[in-house]
Amino acid sequence: MAMRKRSPRYLESVKKYDSQKAYPVGEALQLAADLGYAKFDETVDVAFRLGVDPRHADQMIRGAVVMPSGTGKAIRVVVITSGEKIKEAEEAGADVVGSDDIIQKIQGGWMDFDRVIATPEMMGKVGRIGRILGPRGLMPNPKLGTVTTDVSKAVKAQKAGTVEYRTEKTGIVHVLIGKKSFGKEKLLENFKAVAGAIIRAKPASSKGTYLKSLVISTTMGPGVKIDTNDATVVAGGRL
Secondary structure (H helix, E strand, O other): OOOOOOOHHHHHHHOOOOOOOEEOHHHHHHHHHHHOOOOOOOEEEEEEEEOOOOOOHHHOOEEEEEOOOOOOOOOOEEEEOOOOHHHHHHHHOOOEEEOHHHHHHHHOOOOOOOEEEEOHHHHHHHHHHHHHHHHHOOOOOHHHOOEOOOHHHHHHHHHHHEEEEEOOOOOEEEEEEEEHHHOHHHHHHHHHHHHHHHHHOOOOOOOOOOEEEEEEEEOOOOOEEEOHHHHHHHHOOOO
């Protein structure tokens, strides 16, 4: 397998820090942002490597968290509901609201949205488009707050910047925590929210080290290791 060719800018940025060192959270956040060299506003991502086995259902870490500083992205929200909830969704700021018409539209190939919220009575019909929404991570789910009777709260949470996370087969969770332009303080607030949620989600059946490693990076920049002990303290969690 051929090695990935790195750009001169990437190779130059790697020289500016110790890639083997695990930095305190605040320092790592600032360093990752400083090392980003793209001309566009890069996304900042954190990879959590966890001591879990996703093959076991009780060790699948999955959830959603509202980012205190937002995500830097405009989120288009679709609500599939009926009756009085239609007006509630519209007043809460949903971009598209409907019932069977929305389901038919999605069946026809329309996918111009980022989140789907549904009320419980519509889930039987939403199941028809599960094969379309599921692979894209868009299927409404009670655990993620996207199947609910409190439509107003759900819409506002998604618009404010709710980020979903899920363990991959390798035990890694990738989470977007904002944009490079956010600056250290806003990124730190989002990091605390995400790290705290993931730490609290530690399954009882998980043995050994739970938070094995943490790496933060921008879209184009190199990965910066974060000290897991400091991350736990900053997030206010206990392992």
